[in-house]
Amino acid sequence: MREDDSNWFSRWEEELPSPGELMPLSQTLITPDLALAFDIRNPHSNSPQQIPQPPPPSNPLPSPGNPNQPNSAEFADSAELGSGTGGEEPARTLKRPRLVWTPQLHKRFVDAVAHLGIKNAVPKTIMQLMSVDGLTRENVASHLQKYRLYLKRMQGLSGGSGGGSGGAGGGLAASADPATEHLFASSPVPPHFLHPARPNSDHFLPYVQVPALQHHHHQQQMAAAAAVAAHPQLQPQYHRQVGHFGSPPNGHFEHPFLTRQSQPHHRMGASVHNPVPGYVEDMESANAAGGRKVLTLFPTGDD
DNA sequence: GGGCGAATAT
DNA sequence: CATATTCGCC
Numbered sequence: 001m002r003e004d005d006s007n008w009f010s011r012w013e014e015e016l017p018s019p020g021e022l023m024p025l026s027q028t029l030i031t032p033d034l035a036l037a038f039d040i041r042n043p044h045s046n047s048p049q050q051i052p053q054p055p056p057p058s059n060p061l062p063s064p065g066n067p068n069q070p071n072s073a074e075f076a077d078s079a080e081l082g083s084g085t086g087g088e089e090p091a092r093t094l095k096r097p098r099l100v101w102t103p104q105l106h107k108r109f110v111d112a113v114a115h116l117g118i119k120n121a122v123p124k125t126i127m128q129l130m131s132v133d134g135l136t137r138e139n140v141a142s143h144l145q146k147y148r149l150y151l152k153r154m155q156g157l158s159g160g161s162g163g164g165s166g167g168a169g170g171g172l173a174a175s176a177d178p179a180t181e182h183l184f185a186s187s188p189v190p191p192h193f194l195h196p197a198r199p200n201s202d203h204f205l206p207y208v209q210v211p212a213l214q215h216h217h218h219q220q221q222m223a224a225a226a227a228v229a230a231h232p233q234l235q236p237q238y239h240r241q242v243g244h245f246g247s248p249p250n251g252h253f254e255h256p257f258l259t260r261q262s263q264p265h266h267r268m269g270a271s272v273h274n275p276v277p278g279y280v281e282d283m284e285s286a287n288a289a290g291g292r293k294v295l296t297l298f299p300t301g302d303d
Numbered sequence: 304g305g306g307c308g309a310a311t312a313t
Numbered sequence: 314c315a316t317a318t319t320c321g322c323c
Contacts, residue, residue, distance in 0.1 A: 098317075100316090101315085101316085123307070141306090142315090145310095310320075
């Protein structure tokens with residue numbers, strides 16, 4: 001049993017993040033279109049209203065859909081199927097698209113793990129800390145497994161024996177080999193990750209500022225929304241949103257800089273002002289082959 | 304029963 | 314190969 005839920009914050013000694021670090025710690029997996037389509041308001045909703053989203057009886061995430069922005073074609077598809085199922089909301093049995101771990105998302109992941117400490121870094125906690133709505137525990141668990149594998153690999157690879165793919169540099173900046181540079185190499189791995197984790201002192205933190213820190217297991221959507229509602233001032237003003245790019249074939253990740261800014265506006269009557277031209281969009285990852293949809297995340301902008 | 308972790312499947 | 318799903322254990 002992990003009673004971390006009760007006092008997980010009692011062991012924050014590894015590396016206390018600055019409030020600023022935690023603040024931007026919130027990302028959404030739901031595209032604006034999707035959100036609109038589902039009547040869920042975004043964190044930055046102008047309306048002073050409280051959470052307009054009553055707890056969906058049973059539907060963690062109807063259709064995470066596809067961040068494909070241009071049109072909700074994909075979503076429309078799902079919606080159609082959903083309505084056909086007989087209810088209003090899409091059936092709960094709908095499968096969500098594969099999650100694509102973009103460097104930014106992975107960065108958040110590493111960030112969360114780093115702040116939690118390896119020992120406390122369990123899927124649920126990580127998921128909560130990441131505050132990426134739409135992210136499931138399974139998503140994190142799966143990725144965490146791979147990440148641990150990666151770390152282990154790195155730990156073993158310090159001697160630089162000429163075995164296989166070159167050297168991981170031992171510790172920091174392990175990416176030296178073009179072949180090794182896939183995803184994990186793109187994020188800095190906190191040093192203490194490789195350590196046996198130094199014995200901590202009993203440092204207690206003055207206060208904790210975690211966005212989605214509720215004990216209630218609610219839907220991620222609501223969790224995020226609620227968190228925002230509870231601390232609206234925590235939300236940055238800028239809308240650094242969508243920016244999904246398919247998996248880079250090369251593996252060279254640059255900044256998610258905007259590629260283009262098409263699609264001026266949709267039919268939303270409200271103001272859709274976007275002070276930041278940060279609309280990135282890329283629909284090159286259309287994996288139509290096999291009918292596989294890919295879900296991508298957007299960068300928070302902090303990096 | 305929930306959740307974590309590793310194995311296994313797609 | 315990257316994620317998802319399943320399975321056993323705590």
